[in-house]
Amino acid sequence: MADLWQNAMDYAVAIARKAGEVVRDALRDDMKVMTKSSSVDLVTQTDQKVEQLIIQSVKEKFPTHRFIGEESVAAGEACDLTDSPTWIIDPIDGTTNFVHAFPFVAVSIGFSVNKQSEFGVVYSCLEDKMFTARRGKGAFCNGEPLKVSDQEDIKQSIIATEFGSSREPEAVDKIFSSLRNILCIPVHGVRGAGSAAINMCLVASGCVEAYYEIGIHIWDVAAGSLIVSEAGGVLMDVEGGVVDLMSRRIVAANRRAIAERIVKEIDSFSPPRDDTPPSKQ
Ligand SMILES: Nc1ncnc2c1ncn2[C@@H]1O[C@H](CO)[C@@H](O)[C@H]1OP(=O)(O)O
Numbered sequence: 001m002a003d004l005w006q007n008a009m010d011y012a013v014a015i016a017r018k019a020g021e022v023v024r025d026a027l028r029d030d031m032k033v034m035t036k037s038s039s040v041d042l043v044t045q046t047d048q049k050v051e052q053l054i055i056q057s058v059k060e061k062f063p064t065h066r067f068i069g070e071e072s073v074a075a076g077e078a079c080d081l082t083d084s085p086t087w088i089i090d091p092i093d094g095t096t097n098f099v100h101a102f103p104f105v106a107v108s109i110g111f112s113v114n115k116q117s118e119f120g121v122v123y124s125c126l127e128d129k130m131f132t133a134r135r136g137k138g139a140f141c142n143g144e145p146l147k148v149s150d151q152e153d154i155k156q157s158i159i160a161t162e163f164g165s166s167r168e169p170e171a172v173d174k175i176f177s178s179l180r181n182i183l184c185i186p187v188h189g190v191r192g193a194g195s196a197a198i199n200m201c202l203v204a205s206g207c208v209e210a211y212y213e214i215g216i217h218i219w220d221v222a223a224g225s226l227i228v229s230e231a232g233g234v235l236m237d238v239e240g241g242v243v244d245l246m247s248r249r250i251v252a253a254n255r256r257a258i259a260e261r262i263v264k265e266i267d268s269f270s271p272p273r274d275d276t277p278p279s280k281q
């Protein structure tokens, strides 16, 4: 049987490449940096331009499909995942990196039908690495198959995480408490690329054993989570349950035992969900 969504995936790869070109070109220009939820939650005109480029291109080819896009939600659109085919877009994942020309910046495009992820595309545009995954068909980087690390021992692992965009003392304390617990397991090291999507691709590539974060949004991890699972990895909530991409919490790891060990060390909290409108928070 023909693969129903392969066509859409090929289209997503082509759009991500084009979007990446726009991002690369914009790095050379003067940029106007604006802020969203806090003074360190940054956005540029390129984020907005790239999101519009992706949405307009998809609408031309798939007029009935729906969208969840970081900058559209920031502009007041609902963050609703229905059973309809839905493109979940982070036009620039790693805007802080982009603003500073720190070279890990990604275009992330996830695609769900019946609330199930069908494909994920993450284009790390300064490294020129195209990460892709199609449900049931594996994960790839520039066409080469990806496989998670086979490390069983957390003490010989590298763990990725981020400090996030909240500077509320309570949230920062919890982030540091988890970080301290994990560092002192002890692990070989802790890293963060500054892009949730790239951190997940690092798990899928076997460069780090796991990535965890509280505060991410569905558009940061929709594509990356399929790339991790298709590379043989596991996803989990930070308290050990089933991952919920609207809950803003995630653990992605090479194997269940490593994810469970990390869960034990996380001082968890629950940010407002992505699918709760600001008026109800
Ligand atoms: N100051 C900040 N530091 C790190 N991540 C931030 C951040 N502000 C927003 N983020 C977002 O949070 C995610 C996880 O840390 C990142 O991938 C990034 O996505 P963004 O660049 O698309 O906003």
Ligand SMILES: [Mg+2]
Residues within 6 Å of the ligand: 090, 092, 093, 094, 196, 219, 220
């Ligand atoms: Mg992001």
Ligand SMILES: [Mg+2]
Residues within 6 Å of the ligand: 047, 070, 090, 091, 092, 093, 094, 095
């Ligand atoms: Mg973004």
